[in-house]
Amino acid sequence: MSTALILGATGATGRLLLRxxxxxxxxxxxxxxxxxxxxxxxxxQNRGKLEQKTINFENLEAxxxxxxxxxxxxxxxxxxxxxxxxxxxxxxIDREYVVNACKAAKTDDPExxxxxxxLSSGGADPSSYFLYxxxxxxxxxxxxxxxxxxxxxxxxxxxxxxQRANKRFAETIAGYVTGAASHFxxxxxxxxxxxxxxxxxxxxxxxxxxxxxxxxxxxxQEDAEFTLIDNKGALVLGQE
Numbered sequence: 587m588s589t590a591l592i593l594g595a596t597g598a599t600g601r602l603l604l605r606x607x608x609x610x611x612x613x614x615x616x617x618x619x620x621x622x623x624x625x626x627x628x629x630x631q632n633r634g635k636l637e638q639k640t641i642n643f644e645n646l647e648a649x650x651x652x653x654x655x656x657x658x659x660x661x662x663x664x665x666x667x668x669x670x671x672x673x674x675x676x677x678x679i680d681r682e683y684v685v686n687a688c689k690a691a692k693t694d695d696p697e698x699x700x701x702x703x704x705l706s707s708g709g710a711d712p713s714s715y716f717l718y719x720x721x722x723x724x725x726x727x728x729x730x731x732x733x734x735x736x737x738x739x740x741x742x743x744x745x746x747x748x749q750r751a752n753k754r755f756a757e758t759i760a761g762y763v764t765g766a767a768s769h770f771x772x773x774x775x776x777x778x779x780x781x782x783x784x785x786x787x788x789x790x791x792x793x794x795x796x797x798x799x800x801x802x803x804x805x806x807q808e809d810a811e812f813t814l815i816d817n818k819g820a821l822v823l824g825q826e
Contacts, residue, residue: 587614590789591656593687594663596622598745599705602782603662608632612790617654619687620663643683651691658789659691659702661729666718673717680721685728692732699735703789705781708743708817730810738788739805743817744775776817776824784824788815796823 595604595618607616608630615635618624623638641649663684670676688702704726712723730737788796793813796802800823805814815823 588612588657588790589615589617589654590658590660591617591619591651591654591691592660592662593619593684593691594661594705595620595624597662597664599778599782599785600662601628602779603660603785605630606782606786607660608636610786610790615654617656619649619651643679643687646686646690649687649690651687652693654691655693655695655698656691657698657700659688659700659734660705660785660789661688661702662705662785663687664705676717677721681725681728684725685732688729688734689732692734701736701738701789701792702729702732702734703738703785704729704740705785706739706741708741710741726812727806727810730806730812736792736794737812738793738802738815739812740781740785740788740815740820741817742776742781742820745781746775746777747779774817776820780824781820782824784815784820787823787826797826799826 590607590613592600592604592607594600601624604618604624607613609632613635615637617637617639619639619641621640621643623640629636639649661684665676665679667673667676670679692700706722706726707719709719710722710726711719712727714720714723726739793802800815800819802819803814804811806812
């Protein structure tokens, strides 16, 4: 049995991933740390192994992320420029908070190998001219440079059925487009429950345990390599 930490469990994918972790016997303890945590009324009944903690990302030293000695760190934390209020705040939350939290959760014990699984986005590219894909791409590299024993990154397509507090008009339009395109390709969209299940499985299996049918590849840079799972691979893994 392993322990799991999830950062970003109140988002569209994170809330379903949290339920997957709590329902699976693979995990002896599940930590939900974040700026806010799931209200008790929204938690499933099987929450006995859940440890919740509200943390300040501006003061991670006081958060005690390292104290849990987590075997797997799942990261589904993110935001949009509109919600953040500015490009500067978007990058602070979407990249700085994520990389710093992963660093704070990494143990100093060389005898305790850890895995980190990060939910990025399709089209992530550290060299992109556009803010969102550039931030995601730089975050991927930032996490990969932290020295985890195993780093896995998901780049899904459109998140079908995402339940958000703030409805995004662009996502509604995109949903119609990817819904039609999904009849011809498996690269454009994925149902959120399938993605959440795939992320959990990747946390259990690790890079070396992924089947060839997932089509995982090595990506990143020489000093920041990671295992990449695209939308098609997430579909395969989530439905196995």
